[in-house]
Amino acid sequence: MKGHSIADLFASGILLQEVQVKGWVRTFRSNRFLALNDGSTLKNIQCVVDFENTDENVLKKITTGASVSVIGTLVESQGKGQSVEIQASAIEILGESNPEEYPIQPKKHSMEFLRENAHLRIRTNTFSAVMRVRSTLAFAVHKYFQENGFNYVHTPIITGSDAEGAGEMFRVTTFETNKAPLNESGEVDYTQDFFGKETNLTVSGQLEGEAYAMALGKIYTFGPTFRAENSNTTRHLAEFWMIEPEVAFCDLDGNMDLAEDFIKYVLKYILENCEEDIAFLNDRFIKEEKTKPQAQRSELSLLEKLQFVVNNNFKRVSYTEAIDILRNSKPNKKKKFQYPINEWGADLQSEHERYLVEKHFKCPVILFDYPASIKAFYMRLNDDEKTVRAMDVLFPGIGEIVGGSQREERLDVLREKVKAMGIDEKELWWYLDLRKFGTAVHSGFGLGFERLVQFATGMGNIRDVIPFPRTPQNAEF
């Protein structure tokens, strides 16, 4: 006899055999019915305890949160809603709990409370379902790219290039606080620091990814990314995981096709492989929506939203068209937007993105050809010299899920842009080299993995889809 996972027991149909399971007690009723969960599935297995023949000391210790081993016979269940249960013959307490102190009681807890107990919240149905879906999604990400000829590239986490995201970066240094050596002009002398220069945690692997795409053709990164932006929103983390494909000989249209195909593939994959967890999260989503005012409720259930995205084309709309729609929209005319849209060139805020996706088009939208002035230096300038080949994929309930572009491949144009944006060309010498030696049209995008998990699970707050969230004023655990 070997140990079984609870998922195996439900799937196997090895009835009337002796089995052993190990897990954590969810509930124990009437000294008889033990609901056990081991994380392999949402479902608890019911273990029917023969209390007359079980040591009283053991019975006392079967409390919520304790870890136990149960040996017994797997039988068809008498109780409703369960297919199999275990007639327990031997129970061993592996790790006691303390029912008075154990924070995860069999009742509804607030999300805030569970965040404060992030080390134990994973023992709830909601969080175990979310984290299993997250794991499966991560697998699907690799599966998609590997099956489509992309190479997985590990771009550095400590970066010496600060061209992007200046001001939003976490400094990496071995200097002691207040003891950093100063140079002649009284500034911190980083030539004496560990790397001999200023270094930071990466905000994106794109620039290094481009170098690899210009040799391997098709690459992707999937790794941690850091942003020291002080935005306390439901969609921003200080540490998050980003997926960044980069493709040589690919223009913006190809880039949009890739983003759409990729997102559909991974969502379809979890619909097919996480049925039980998605069904649970769907019920949860429907209940949560009912607590909201009518006007803010989602018209679709979680399952319907996922199916909708998988089965429908994303709407592709230029920035210029979007501005026209927004300018003439009801909320703009009634001054309901916090940032009114008056003229072409305005940066879109999340209220505008959500209006386009949720109210106007009612489907995922890809906005493209943004004003050059509101986008990064490396995006390809269009012939109008006003717009760049940028694209953002906008999702209902989430806003921006993907940001990407065709990259500027012309050395002279890129140099001009770098200069105009006040970036020191020397900082980017190797990036400019890519345009000097065998330059090519190429494109890529960044997709925030947690925003994808949010959409896939229907969780309202990004803090609830990553195991131990890092946000301003919060790095517990």
Ligand code: ATP
């Ligand atoms: P936003 O406007 O929402 O802050 P951004 O324009 O800063 O996004 P990009 O720099 O284009 O985003 O990054 C690519 C993707 O990374 C975004 O589309 C989003 O999915 C994700 N992302 C960006 N910042 C964060 C963050 N702080 N936490 C989680 N995901 C993020």
Ligand code: MN
């Ligand atoms: Mn941002």
